[in-house]
Amino acid sequence: MKNELVLLAGTRETCKALTEQLKGMLGQYIRIKSFASEEYLPPLIEDALIVYSSYLIHDEVKHVIAPSCEVITAHRTVNYQYIDYLFEIPNDTNVLFVNDFPQSTMDSIETLDRLGISHLRYIPFSPGGEVPDSIEIAVTPGEMDLIPSSIPTKLNLGVRLIDIHTIMAIIDYFELPEALRINITDKYTGKIIELSKKLSSLKQEADKLNQYLKRVVDGVNDGILAFDRSGSISVFNKELERMIGISPEFAVKKKIGQVFRNSELLEFLLNDESGNQEAFTVRQTNLLVHRFPMKNDNTIVATFKNMDETIEMERRVKLELQKKGFVSKYTFQSILGESPALQETIRIARKLSLSDLPILIQGESGTGKELFAGAIHSESSRRNAPFLGINCNALPEELLESELFGYEDGAFTGALKGGKKGLFEQADQGTLFLDEIGDISMKLQARLLRVLEEWEIRRIGGNKIIPINVRIFAATNRNLKTMIDEGRFREDLYHRLKVLSLSLPSLRQRRKDIPILIKSFIRQSHKPGADITEETLKLLSQMDWKGNIRELKNVVQYMLAVSDNNVLNASDLPADLVPAQVPLMPKTLSNLKTEHKILLKFIVELNEKGIPASRKKLSALTQNTSFPLTEQQARLRLKELEQLGYVIIRQGRSGTFVTEKGLETLV
Numbered sequence: 001m002k003n004e005l006v007l008l009a010g011t012r013e014t015c016k017a018l019t020e021q022l023k024g025m026l027g028q029y030i031r032i033k034s035f036a037s038e039e040y041l042p043p044l045i046e047d048a049l050i051v052y053s054s055y056l057i058h059d060e061v062k063h064v065i066a067p068s069c070e071v072i073t074a075h076r077t078v079n080y081q082y083i084d085y086l087f088e089i090p091n092d093t094n095v096l097f098v099n100d101f102p103q104s105t106m107d108s109i110e111t112l113d114r115l116g117i118s119h120l121r122y123i124p125f126s127p128g129g130e131v132p133d134s135i136e137i138a139v140t141p142g143e144m145d146l147i148p149s150s151i152p153t154k155l156n157l158g159v160r161l162i163d164i165h166t167i168m169a170i171i172d173y174f175e176l177p178e179a180l181r182i183n184i185t186d187k188y189t190g191k192i193i194e195l196s197k198k199l200s201s202l203k204q205e206a207d208k209l210n211q212y213l214k215r216v217v218d219g220v221n222d223g224i225l226a227f228d229r230s231g232s233i234s235v236f237n238k239e240l241e242r243m244i245g246i247s248p249e250f251a252v253k254k255k256i257g258q259v260f261r262n263s264e265l266l267e268f269l270l271n272d273e274s275g276n277q278e279a280f281t282v283r284q285t286n287l288l289v290h291r292f293p294m295k296n297d298n299t300i301v302a303t304f305k306n307m308d309e310t311i312e313m314e315r316r317v318k319l320e321l322q323k324k325g326f327v328s329k330y331t332f333q334s335i336l337g338e339s340p341a342l343q344e345t346i347r348i349a350r351k352l353s354l355s356d357l358p359i360l361i362q363g364e365s366g367t368g369k370e371l372f373a374g375a376i377h378s379e380s381s382r383r384n385a386p387f388l389g390i391n392c393n394a395l396p397e398e399l400l401e402s403e404l405f406g407y408e409d410g411a412f413t414g415a416l417k418g419g420k421k422g423l424f425e426q427a428d429q430g431t432l433f434l435d436e437i438g439d440i441s442m443k444l445q446a447r448l449l450r451v452l453e454e455w456e457i458r459r460i461g462g463n464k465i466i467p468i469n470v471r472i473f474a475a476t477n478r479n480l481k482t483m484i485d486e487g488r489f490r491e492d493l494y495h496r497l498k499v500l501s502l503s504l505p506s507l508r509q510r511r512k513d514i515p516i517l518i519k520s521f522i523r524q525s526h527k528p529g530a531d532i533t534e535e536t537l538k539l540l541s542q543m544d545w546k547g548n549i550r551e552l553k554n555v556v557q558y559m560l561a562v563s564d565n566n567v568l569n570a571s572d573l574p575a576d577l578v579p580a581q582v583p584l585m586p587k588t589l590s591n592l593k594t595e596h597k598i599l600l601k602f603i604v605e606l607n608e609k610g611i612p613a614s615r616k617k618l619s620a621l622t623q624n625t626s627f628p629l630t631e632q633q634a635r636l637r638l639k640e641l642e643q644l645g646y647v648i649i650r651q652g653r654s655g656t657f658v659t660e661k662g663l664e665t666l667v
Contacts, residue, residue: 079158245283
């Protein structure tokens with residue numbers, strides 16, 4: 001099974017936005033690379049899942065895709081983060097909808113219509129089109145530079161994101177954990193419900209909205225229930241009908257007490273003081289019910305999961321743990337750096353390895369908390385015993401609880417025969433690393449506190465007390481003291497975990513180590529013979545690196561991917577990292593790349609013949625040169641020439657013109 005995803009997009013902005021989306025959802029499970037065709041494409045991509053940002057770029061990139069690759073063309077949807085802008089525009093207002101191509105413009109408008117955001121009159125516009133008179137507002141999904149200058153009000157809806165159907169197709173392809181699918185589905189369902197509330201308040205296209213919402217909630221694998229504080233049901237999907245045998249037609253608009261007869265379930269759903277997750281038996285079906293209120297709303301949402309599916313999720317998680325192994329991959333020799341801050345941290349960590357007490361490891365994201373935990377274990381007296389780790393933020397509460405404590409035979413429907421050991425039992429005589437400890441629920445905090453007090457556990461569904469001998473390492477990037485003040489973390493648990501503590505320095509506190517880390521990342525890469533200029537090392541050493549070592553490694557990998565040779569320099573940096581004092585473009589034509597000079601000469605020839613110098617025309621002319629450019633690549637170079645004052649890019653069909661300054665350089 002391939003474990004690499006390569007995103008191919010047209011523009012730099014689209015590539016950046018979709019890469020952030022994919023890495024935020026799937027980055028911890030698969031390797032993700034991305035390329036914008038207007039900037040750079042590798043010679044050949046092999047053995048990867050290719051995700052096109054749009055079918056429009058197929059012809060531009062197909063020559064770099066090997067037969068060993070599978071291809072998914074992404075379906076895109078609006079960015080819900082910025083959708084509120086549209087609600088602020090009065091009904092029936094004429095709005096210019098701007099995108100880079102006619103088809104992508106129409107796709108965006110159709111998406112808004114399907115969502116029920118149809119109270120505006122959208123007028124499609126792409127480069128080369130005519131601007132209607134009397135238009136005062138333009139909106140665009142991330143293409144602000146394409147909006148005609150004559151429009152006074154310009155609204156950016158953000159780059160269109162990959163929709164949930166494409167995300168699920170990617171999850172299916174890589175056979176990722178079911179817990180991930182459920183987590184993404186829950187978040188997506190919440191966004192849809194928030195959007196439906198906004199649309200309902202406008203009282204526009206109510207029927208269309210309800211049909212769309214119904215299709216969405218009927219398409220998820222969980223039962224979905226939504227009701228207001230009075231108990232009136234507004235959402236009841238088909239999966240919930242299958243679970244409990246009551247139709248949506250009967251349930252919607254009814255009071256919750258008319259639909260559910262289980263008194264304990266009713267009390268759980270209606271009582272704000274109850275926990276957010278409990279198990280119930282409804283019509284001989286064992287269900288796990290998760291309840292959460294919508295922020296800034298009067299709505300309660302509940303999801304219903306069949307416990308059989310939860311057992312299947314557990315099996316998948318168990319397989320993942322087996323793949324990782326029960327031994328630490330790290331020693332203190334794995335920690336690279338010579339800075340005083342790091343060496344002092346290592347000195348303290350070595351001393352902590354001699355003890356058998358719990359350790360709380362704190363540090364910013366990306367500072368190497370798991371690395372230090374593994375190194376301490378490898379030098380401790382427990383080095384030959386198991387080292388198990390789990391990310392407490394990656395699993396739902398019920399699954400995390402069963403993974404930690406295990407369960408007995410018959411604890412719930414579908415439980416493995418004979419029960420299952422939890423991580424506390426599996427790590428007996430060894431070390432258990434609890435990452436993201438600040439994200440566990442209050443219920444699990446209470447259970448963990450009892451373990452640290454008594455050093456014994458009881459499996460789910462069991463009565464037997466099981467003594468354990470485990471050293472606990474906990475890690476977090478959160479401020480637990482602030483969480484204690486806010487009532488979100490138990491103070492007694494905090495002191496039990498922080499018997500010993502280790503604070504990891506950020507990369508900003510150990511700048512001396514940055515060159516060492518960079519050269520190590522290069523040696524471990526697909527270009528182990530590559531080098532980097534001293535000026536670039538100095539520049540990287542001065543940056544803030546809020547994502548610390550993880551961010552630094554990502555940047556080095558990006559530079560290796562886009563570099564045209566084996567020596568990395570500042571021009572290979574991602575655009576969002578280039579500081580103001582480092583010019584992205586040369587200041588004079590003499591330093592321009594050959595393709596810029598070729599473009600200037602072609603523009604002059606077209607201007608003299610009275611032919612509009614469009615991107616399409618210029619791209620066609622370059623095909624017979626040593627530097628053939630796609631339309632997207634020509635567009636980027638034209639922007640760079642415009643920044644230098646050599647050309648003027650005009651909207652519509654007029655095309656591009658060479659300025660006096662540009663003509664002077666060609667003399």
